[in-house]
Amino acid sequence: MTRLQIPALALSVCLIAAPALAQPAKPMAMASDAGATAIVGDATYKAFHEKAGIQRIIDDFIVRITTDPRIANEFKGADLPHLNAELVDQVCYLIGGPCTYTGKDMKSAHAQMGLDNVDFNALAEDLQLSMDKEGVSFPSQNRLLAKLAPMQKVIVTK
Helix, strand or coil: CCCCCCCCCCCCCCHHHHHHHCCCCCCCCCHHHCCCCCCCCCHHHHHCCHHHHHHHHHHHHHHHHHHCCCCHHHHCCCCHHHHHHHHHHHHHHHCCCCCCCCCCCHHHHHCCCCECHHHHHHHHHHHHHHHHHHCCCHHHHHHHHHHHHHHHHHHECC
């Protein structure tokens, strides 16, 4: 099966929001649903190797985004442990896991960042590499990416 081909398929998952997430997040209207409805059932959650697999993916992803010359500057000065925790909860929730996301909504988290489609796409590529490393199947990756892709319209502001 081939990868989902959505322009700017990135993980918008509040990822480039690192500086915005450096502050403790307060629950907001969209926060309780992580910006999207969760996948029903736990098959995708299991395909990601449950919470431990999600944690490994996000750990790898944080290393990738902070060393990727295309987007690393977006994460300078960010509270990376906080970002990591928020991303794990957001992904876990979105793929039908037993997690609750209480971070900021995507629009307010990214509002002042001035991100473009190139940033968004770099993030998506890095996330896909991290999911590949964990051995997540393409169909399962695509289910997560389908939840994340619509967030592009509130994350990309230039």
